[in-house]
Amino acid sequence: MDIAVRVETWPLIHPFRITGWTYDALDLVVVTVRDGEHEGRGEAAGVDYLGETPAGIADTIASVRDAFRGGMDRARLQSLLPIGGARNALDCALWDLEAARSGQPAWRTAGIATPRPCLTTWTIGAEAPDVVAERAASYAHARALKLKLTGDGLDADRVRAARAARGDVWLGVDGNQGFSLDALERLMPVLVEAEVALIEQPLPIDRDVDLDDFHSPIPIAADESVQGLGDIATLSPGFSAINIKLDKCGGLTEALAMVEAARARGLQVMVGNMLGTSLAMAPAFIVGQLCDVVDLDGPVLFTADREPRADYRDGMIWCSEDIWGGARVAVRPG
Template identity: 55%
Template sequence: MQIEIALERWPMRAPFHIAGKSFVDAQIVTVEVTEGTHRGRGEACGVYYTNDTADRIVAQLEQVRAHADRLDREAVQTLLPAGGARNALDCALWELEAAQSGKSVWQLAGLSSVRPLKTVFTIGIDAPDAMAASARAMTHAPAIKLKLAGDGVDADRVRAVRAARPDAWLAVDANRGFDRAGFVDILPVFHEVGIALIEQPLAIGREQDMRGIDRRIPLAADESVQDIDDLAPLVGLFDIVNIKLDKCGGLTHALRMEADARKLGFQVMVGNMTGTSWSQAPGFVLGQRCDYVDLDGPTFLASDRSPAVRYADGYIFCPDTIWGRGAA
């Protein structure tokens, strides 16, 4: 088996702001594996808050070259830790297996078919009027997620967006921006404007502070849940877990994680760390089994791969001609 690794930079359409972080481009690592006449491709964006950088991903992947003679998806689960390197290689091996078998990845994953998925479209942190204008312009988006900062302006932000889009399903994502007191203070505003989902209000390590908080609006864990091992401690604190392939280390682990999350009583969201269509495509397979879908990453980029995922009327559709059928 041959393994090719590349580092790419994909500029954003405009700077994207979340609590404590701004992005002007996406640093992406791609992996292509070939065996005989067949190939598979994968992509990783990494996880910025765990220092899972592009350089680190490349270094981890280079170490795997020595094991290329016995490489398969199960071996990768032990050769690499959860994170971007394992994600990119795991997804490449899924597509390689699809090419070799003559099936699509979604068939290999046990699905009988795939359907377009309703996805949220995200608005980054900005002034209330600017976020309202963005929401008003999103005529294609029946479901919108607002990034919040925990800076005292968030109530104005959500009220402005709700006034601009009284029709929209609205979620908020604080990316760890609140402390407990600030979150409790703003909860009545979320009820007032009809927020439907709240994602990651508190910092990693402060999960127990969620105990006793009003959960009439479902609470989703993102940064607090990286892989399967993080699920059980969150029971009774969150209602939803956000599975991202860059966090958990690929589609193989993600599918197992979704099944375990269900057994523990969680609903499941599929998310993304931005990325091109090659990142969204494996997420699209997982998304067929999820309650909530957040696969809007390419909409933040100045360009995407060709062919690219399709967005229409609030839905994402990813044909396996983009990724997942494999190529000879």
């Protein structure tokens, strides 16, 4: 096997603001794994809040080229690299390669009977309340919205603005670790009044213990507090859901195992993304077949997308086999 890796820059339509970060564009790592006859691709953004960078991910991938030359499969990859962006790109590329070799689509190998379109959230960054209202109204086709909150004093107005603009949608919020428990409690009446259905990661990960005895009227999902499979067993009982992201857990292989482990603990399951093109959404879309909440709107935030691309229609996402994970004609050597 041979690995080719490159870093691409994808501009965003609007600056994307969350707690502690603002993005105007995103650098993405794209990997192609070839065996001489077939090839598979994977894409990763990495986990920036853990210090991952596209250059570092690309270097990590380059460091395992020799291991791949001797042959590689998904099971071996799990022990070769830790969770994170590099393993995600390579794991997804191996899934794609396996589909090309076998003629069996990745969704069937993953145990999905028949894939279906999934309702997905459309994300609005932590903008001024009037901008939040404008964006919420502009996403007229969306049937689910997610707001980024920051704990900066404007969050109540952001939530009210979104609900006033779109009284018809499922509404979730994401704190990205920007709150204290006291701040969350002060905001909670507004969230309840606005019929917010889910709160993602309100507290810093080192304050998860504050949720142990907190009885929230709205389900709370762990995001940064759950990176991979091993974190589920030690999760605070204050969480009733987890957000699985392939960049965090290191690919589709571990993501599917996380769904099973979360269900065994009675947790709801969400699939999200660290932004990315349709090439990154397609493997996450397979996870979405097994989830309660799907947040795979990454490509709609960019000025352009890959071809073929995910289909966003009537608030739903559909990823065909042509994007990733389908049988393809063998490539010509050289």
